[in-house]
Amino acid sequence: MAVLNKIRQRSLVLILVIALALFSFVIGDLFKNSDALTGESQDVVATINGTDINRTEFQQKVKNYQDRAGGRQTSTQSMNAIYNQEVRKIVLQSEFEELGLSVEKDEMRDLLKTSFSSYPEFQDANGNFDVNRLNAFIANLKDLNGDTAPLGNFLVNYESWTNNEQTIATNAIQQTYYNLIKAGLGTTVSEAEEDYYGDAKTVDIKYVQVPYTTIADSLVEVSKSEITAYMKKHEDTYKTEATREVVYVEFKEEASKADEDKIKADLLALKADRTEYNENSKNTETIPGFDSATDLEEFVNSNSDIKYNDAYLRAGQLPAVAKDTLMNLPVGGYYGPYKDGEYYKLSKVVDTKQLPDSVKVRHILVPFVGGQRADASVTKTPAQAKATADSIYAEIKAGTKFLDLLELSSDKVSNEKDGEIEFDYLAGMAPEFKAYAFDNKEGDIDVVQTSFGYHIIEILEQKSFNKAIKVATIASKIEPSDQTLQDVFNVMSKFEIAAKDGDFNTLAKERDLTVKPITFKALDENIPGLGSQREVVRWAFDEDTEAGDYKNFAISNFGFIVAKVVEVREAGLMSTEDASITALPEIRKEKKAELIREKITATTVADIAKNQGQNPKTAAALTIKNTTLSGAGVEPKVVGAAFGLAEGETSKSIDGEKGVYVVEVTKVNEPTKLENYGAIANRLSAERRNTVQSKVYSALENAAEIEDNRAKTVY
Numbered sequence: 001m002a003v004l005n006k007i008r009q010r011s012l013v014l015i016l017v018i019a020l021a022l023f024s025f026v027i028g029d030l031f032k033n034s035d036a037l038t039g040e041s042q043d044v045v046a047t048i049n050g051t052d053i054n055r056t057e058f059q060q061k062v063k064n065y066q067d068r069a070g071g072r073q074t075s076t077q078s079m080n081a082i083y084n085q086e087v088r089k090i091v092l093q094s095e096f097e098e099l100g101l102s103v104e105k106d107e108m109r110d111l112l113k114t115s116f117s118s119y120p121e122f123q124d125a126n127g128n129f130d131v132n133r134l135n136a137f138i139a140n141l142k143d144l145n146g147d148t149a150p151l152g153n154f155l156v157n158y159e160s161w162t163n164n165e166q167t168i169a170t171n172a173i174q175q176t177y178y179n180l181i182k183a184g185l186g187t188t189v190s191e192a193e194e195d196y197y198g199d200a201k202t203v204d205i206k207y208v209q210v211p212y213t214t215i216a217d218s219l220v221e222v223s224k225s226e227i228t229a230y231m232k233k234h235e236d237t238y239k240t241e242a243t244r245e246v247v248y249v250e251f252k253e254e255a256s257k258a259d260e261d262k263i264k265a266d267l268l269a270l271k272a273d274r275t276e277y278n279e280n281s282k283n284t285e286t287i288p289g290f291d292s293a294t295d296l297e298e299f300v301n302s303n304s305d306i307k308y309n310d311a312y313l314r315a316g317q318l319p320a321v322a323k324d325t326l327m328n329l330p331v332g333g334y335y336g337p338y339k340d341g342e343y344y345k346l347s348k349v350v351d352t353k354q355l356p357d358s359v360k361v362r363h364i365l366v367p368f369v370g371g372q373r374a375d376a377s378v379t380k381t382p383a384q385a386k387a388t389a390d391s392i393y394a395e396i397k398a399g400t401k402f403l404d405l406l407e408l409s410s411d412k413v414s415n416e417k418d419g420e421i422e423f424d425y426l427a428g429m430a431p432e433f434k435a436y437a438f439d440n441k442e443g444d445i446d447v448v449q450t451s452f453g454y455h456i457i458e459i460l461e462q463k464s465f466n467k468a469i470k471v472a473t474i475a476s477k478i479e480p481s482d483q484t485l486q487d488v489f490n491v492m493s494k495f496e497i498a499a500k501d502g503d504f505n506t507l508a509k510e511r512d513l514t515v516k517p518i519t520f521k522a523l524d525e526n527i528p529g530l531g532s533q534r535e536v537v538r539w540a541f542d543e544d545t546e547a548g549d550y551k552n553f554a555i556s557n558f559g560f561i562v563a564k565v566v567e568v569r570e571a572g573l574m575s576t577e578d579a580s581i582t583a584l585p586e587i588r589k590e591k592k593a594e595l596i597r598e599k600i601t602a603t604t605v606a607d608i609a610k611n612q613g614q615n616p617k618t619a620a621a622l623t624i625k626n627t628t629l630s631g632a633g634v635e636p637k638v639v640g641a642a643f644g645l646a647e648g649e650t651s652k653s654i655d656g657e658k659g660v661y662v663v664e665v666t667k668v669n670e671p672t673k674l675e676n677y678g679a680i681a682n683r684l685s686a687e688r689r690n691t692v693q694s695k696v697y698s699a700l701e702n703a704a705e706i707e708d709n710r711a712k713t714v715y
Contacts, residue, residue: 042712043056044709045086046083047707048706050705051094055713058082061086062075065078083710087701087704088697091697091701092697092700095177096173099180101176108169109134111169113134137151141161178692185685185689187685195680197671198624198625201643202621202623203622203642204618204620205622205664206605206617207605207616207619208605210660211658212588212593212596212658212659215592220588228573231573239574240574241571244519244567246518247515248518248562249561249562251491251559251562253480253484259484273286273288297310297472300472304473304476305475306473308472310470313469314468317426318469321339321340322335327467327469330349352469352470353467354465355465357464357465357466358464359424359459359463360459361437361459362419362420363411363421364405364456366380366388366408366409366454368380368382371451371453392405392408396456402458403418430450433448437459442462444459445459492560496562530558533553536563547565547566548565549564590655596659597653600612604664617631617632619631619632621669633658634657636657638661638663645663649664650665
């Protein structure tokens with residue numbers, strides 16, 4: 001009771017303490033997750049025209065996409081693909097809703113009829129589409145509560161059916177939308193006439209070119225402020241995304257010389273028998289070595305990183321570094337340890353044999369359901385296919401001619417050549433098929449199973465017999481030892497510690513490390529030679545990471561890198577240093593053009609050429625559509641100016657791509673007017689309509705309000 005009384009007396013204090021604790025917890029969490037203060041959500045991947053892409057749903061779609069891709073797409077590639085897909089869907093949906101486009105019930109039935117009229121499940125006795133069967137199928141799917149039902153060669157449930165319906169409806173709306181736009185596109189007679197004249201009207205000119213190269217670059221000074229002004233004038237060209245410039249050094253977890261020497265020594269030690277104490281029998285037992293092992297397959301498989309290959313090999317099938325020696329060894333002879341790729345190997349010749357280099361066989365193939373390249377017409381199970389193949393084999397052995405049974409083979413390609421196939425030992429045939437053809441004799445016939453089904457194979461001919469050898473090889477993968485791994489980690493750690501107070505480049509040079517630079521954008525993922533390294537990119541773009549910060553990263557199947565952020569560049573105009581690569585030549589051209597124009601005082605092409613030490617040139621049959629000027633290259637401004645002059649007229653100075661030009665039109669060749677420009681108008685209209693889908697979507701996407709949070713939420 002005394003304790004309870006004390007608690008009651010201090011109840012107000014306790015309440016205040018608890019309240020303060022809760023308050024500090026909430027405030028602390030707010031500051032820990034700044035999104036709570038800014039209103040940004042980590043659950044929104046992007047917002048397009050006010051519509052959010054939910055993070056959880058987005059990631060599920062990415063997973064499904066990766067599953068369908070079967071590992072052929074990286075995580076970032078899959079995310080980009082789904083992101084683009086979602087943006088496109090929302091951007092277009094915004095347009096459809098604004099226009100009131102939708103698919104009503106009757107139209108949906110027509111669309112389903114178009115899509116599924118060929119399916120027997122939806123046909124009546126006469127083969128016509130029956131909407132009642134369609135309705136019954138959909139109702140049955142709904143009653144199955146998620147279970148699947150067969151449809152053609154597929155299994156579908158109610159969810160997948162409704163998703164498919166939605167896709168069909170969306171495609172129909174899209175087509176309607178694009179058709180509406182196409183209907184409003186056309187070409188006027190004036191446009192058709194202009195297009196005709198663009199090809200048919202030509203001009204002949206003579207001109208003088210004063211090349212920009214006549215003025216040395218050293219005579220034209222360009223300041224940083226001029227580069228900045230040029231960038232602002234051409235903002236679209238020099239606008240850049242946020243980037244991070246990073247340098248890094250590598251610490252590879254590679255086997256040392258000592259590691260490799262031990263691997264070779266361990267391989268050699270396997271040759272001799274060894275003794276080993278058996279705890280169960282309490283006896284010392286002798287374990288056979290490579291020299292005395294009677295079951296070489298078991299011995300190799302117990303001691304090698306590569307399984308035993310019980311096959312005869314030609315020289316071309318042996319490792320390039322060992323084939324010459326192995327082919328000349330006697331049975332029982334050894335070669336190695338030798339290095340072959342990422343393995344050290346010790347090989348022993350087990351047997352030799354004369355085998356053909358090429359064979360001719362004929363076969364009958366009986367496929368089974370699930371076999372490689374088996375189509376929908378294949379219905380036999382493996383057991384049924386085996387029984388059929390055995391019966392065909394029995395008939396042939398009983399005297400039926402092979403050719404008389406070819407119609408039972410599903411290999412229609414070889415059937416056209418009497419079932420015959422000719423190939424050499426390097427051909428990409430099924431291994432079981434190849435082994436039978438090469439390891440047996442002419443005239444032999446048997447049933448052989450492969451991934452394609454069951455084959456009845458008859459060996460017709462074997463040619464070019466050469467030596468083949470059977471080799472037992474123990475392979476040990478070249479991997480760093482635990483001590484080497486620890487040494488690499490220690491070296492990396494010491495470098496990272498030293499980088500705190502030292503110069504990154506100097507430290508790397510002292511340790512013979514190569515400093516590698518790379519520049520990232522926020523959604524990049526790859527480092528050349530290291531593959532996808534999103535963790536490095538995320539760190540570089542973290543709001544707490546500043547220029548000069550560094551960090552180590554473990555790289556799978558590689559080792560470590562230590563990376564340092566050299567420069568943080570926010571979105572906007574690129575730096576004057578980077579822009580100068582392209583801006584500097586253009587600014588110099590502008591300045592040189594001004595200097596050249598000041599020197600031109602004559603008014604005719606001939607006089608200007610003489611005064612400027614240039615030769616006058618001619619160009620015939622110029623068209624407004626072709627901007628290549630004979631003797632000068634691509635010069636759109638010069639060609640365009642020529643078409644603005646009358647015959648005999650001389651232009652003012654023209655600042656071209658490669659110099660300053662003055663042009664005189666010597667002849668204008670007017671084309672014959674057409675009586676009708678309809679064909680040209682139709683062609684131009686068709687060309688415009690063909691580009692509707694890509695151009696319209698690009699315009700909608702550019703006009704859309706898109707807030708992209710991928711780098712913060714899912715990458």
